[in-house]
Amino acid sequence: MSTKRKKAPAKKVPAKRSKRKEESDVDSDISDASETENATQPDEVLIAGHGDALDELTQLPQELLKTLIKPAGQLLMFGLVNWDNTSNRTPKDAKIKMHPNLYVPHRFTDYKVRLAVSGCTSTHSVLITEEGKAMTFGRNKFGQLGLDHTETKEVPTVIPALENMNVIGAACGRNHTLLLTDTGTVYACGDNRSGQCGVGNLQPNVLTPTRINYRGPPIVKVGCGGEFSVILDIKGGLHSFGLPEYGQLGHNTDGKYFKTNTRLCFNFETSPKRVVLYIEKSKDGHVAPVDVTEIVDFSCGQNHTVAIDSKMRAFSWGFGGFGRLGHAEPRDELVPRLIKYFDIQSRGVRSVHCGSTYSLAVTDIGGLYMFGRTKRTGEANMYPKPIQDLTGWSINHVAVGNTSIILSADDSVIAWGAAPTYGELGIGEVTKSSTVPKEVTKLAGVKVLGLSMGFGHTLLIAQTDSPEQKAKLETFDVFEP
Template sequence: MSTKRKRAPAKRGSAKRNKRKEESDVDSDITDGSETEHTTQPDEVLIAGHGDALDELTQLPQELLKTLIKPAGQLFIFGLINWDLATNKIPKDVKNKMHPNLYSPHRFTDHKVRLAVSGCVATHSVIITEEGKAMTFGRNKFGQLGVDPTETKEIPTVVPGLENMNVIGAACGRNHTLFLTDTGTVYACGDNRSGQCGVGNLQPNILTPTRINYRGPPIVKVGCGAEFSVILDIKGGLHSFGLPEYGQLGHNTDGKYFKTNTKLCFNFETSPKRIVLYIEKSKDGHVAPVDVTEIVDFSCGQNHTVAIDSKKRAFSWGFGGFGRLGHAEQKDELVPRLIKYFDTQSKGVRSIHCGSTYSLAVTDFGALFMFGQSKRSGEANMYPKPIQDLSGWSITHVAAGNTSIIVSADESVISWGSAPTFGELGLGDFTKSSTNPKEVSRLAGVKVLGLSMGYGHTLLIAQNDTPEQIAKLETFDVFEP
């Protein structure tokens, strides 16, 4: 079953809102204007010990750290590397410094990198070096790089507030960033106008990494949507904060209220709040709670989230347009709802990966399913459908961007995305887009250690441990901004 694309629900009485785009999905532009009506909202009471030097931090268990800290390798980049070009307003001084898009993979930075992260609507990135140092590059208008002054950085720059910490995870939203250290502590920086930095207030910009207002069990994973954030604690609890507009926080509310007859506002979550209710819906609309004891993984799209629990069941919530939630309908879901397809078909979900307006799931048997819409137009998958072209491949890594997808499988890298693309598929100067999965011939035989996609660029970490691997990687061009 498929459907034509759906626009977000119209907002009654929002005449004076700042020309808010209705989750436009077609253009995920990295806008600079305020996207929500912001009103004075009282700061939350910071939890005792917040940021206090006396607040002792202990390292996460070694066995857990071994699974979270990945081996390091050579970083590659390809795609749109003019970070300011994705914005609505291109600064005058940028027009004279434009780089051509990279249509094939290029080596980038001499640092050995164990983690490279961007986001489906992000034009900035985080890399973590072999030593655990966080470095950022890309757009920095809101301080999302954690580096002051707020100027675009062409080359990876060490984040000053985190030099003495071992960073093991990161996530990039549209204009904000989360960092996770080996003590299970989260730091945030960037745009905070919707509370997405989780520091307990609506200070517009957090220019240096600031500890979030949270004192629960240690955190083991962080994720970002466009203007919201999700964190997973060591006991399997999910917590969310930021913009609640489509229910993407999972707290059974979209946070809307009318300040006046025509002024629609939101109650933002400025500190992490635990998601406590998970449900399933029958065909006749009957709603029943689902007992979820532990969430083990999750992924955030532009305005939706999908999570997996310890029983390998998948739950989704947030904006329902294009079927990205996998429920065969386009309704927004305000709390996590069980995706029946994977439950009834006895297909346990191994991993989940969300793009802007679609979701990808890898099952226990290694099959890759897609639901939602990855193209800018045309039909959408209203429920999970297998990607037949990858049947039989052993998938190791998956990355989902704005409208493009890249996976590593066996000894190959495979990518696809319909035009317009910016080189993020890595297919070369002649084949710039592909609606069907296509092998990236230049990367044949390269051992992939990590993959991530941004708004229009791809980051890939390749193993470079043996002389043969090093020799092969040295045949690639180097990107020098």
């Protein structure tokens, strides 16, 4: 049987797949095409009580909620704000109102916001107000805004289905969204052609937030890749679902099978499945399991994931192109693999942040390391390397986009990203991009409470506690769609 599989269309299909793999992953053009579409996969049997209003939901512990719920502030936004015109595409509808890119920060919405979320492949965003209401805006072709329609929204709009819930977390994929409530319950909406909404089936569009098909310990964090999702439970268990193409689900499979001689399909994971195996590899290729009792944090890139355990060790898996996994080789990893570089004293990892084709790690002594490639061309960091320009800075918040990075360190906001950029760096119209870290002078004096980046835009939450802070924010122009 294995001989037959090897003899399948070995000459045609691998060549075609590798070309698509490189092009789609580097360009990340927010394509709507789905080569992985497989509507014949049967629905999973839903777990008893799935979506039942009688399910008893209790709040997460108050001590934990205090760490998850952040203080609210004023939202600033900059970058690409033509949600249907990503990657310089000309909109099909000529009547669409076109907004110029925002090359400097602008005030956006009067709501006080405690959380603003987008993703490195996302052209839509989620805002959580001070009262815990979930609001969405941006591109909505697959219903990823959860508003029961597919019309783009220029202004933040409350999600009616979650209006009576206290939302504490969210994540945005290319065309889907996860929302987390204070009971540890996850709701999903948007594109579900690869099972990335986790509702137990392959219904193409989930237009309103639907409870995922999961009945384990309460969830404390959600994350989205391009077409997959990851959730972390209160006991430190990771669960993933969606597209397995590069091993990004961590289940020791890429899910591929040939339906015909020339048609490659995938076994999508339509419900959350726990990641159970963590490994380390020696230089000679020997594989050994690693005892991981609790994962404490993680981040999803377009097709890869990096996670940290309670011992501050970092593991990565998924698409390995350009060294974004930090293993000094570009091969895909189908299960979480220990990043050896950080497995020594003084290099424990405090936080991780994954962009489309790269990863950032902040160590416990404050060093910032990058592995992968942020540019569209040029060399890649095949293993973690320190960003020397930020040595000695105290890093507070980090946000990563497609090819751009922005962070707050000490009392400054610093950004960089190779061209093309769309204003997401906020450094002005004259110099729109920078390959080295550059201070965003316009944000001098702004106290940052939160940062997030989308494909080409940045969301920043600024503190408004003092008269001086409010006066500073009054100097910013207002963006009115």
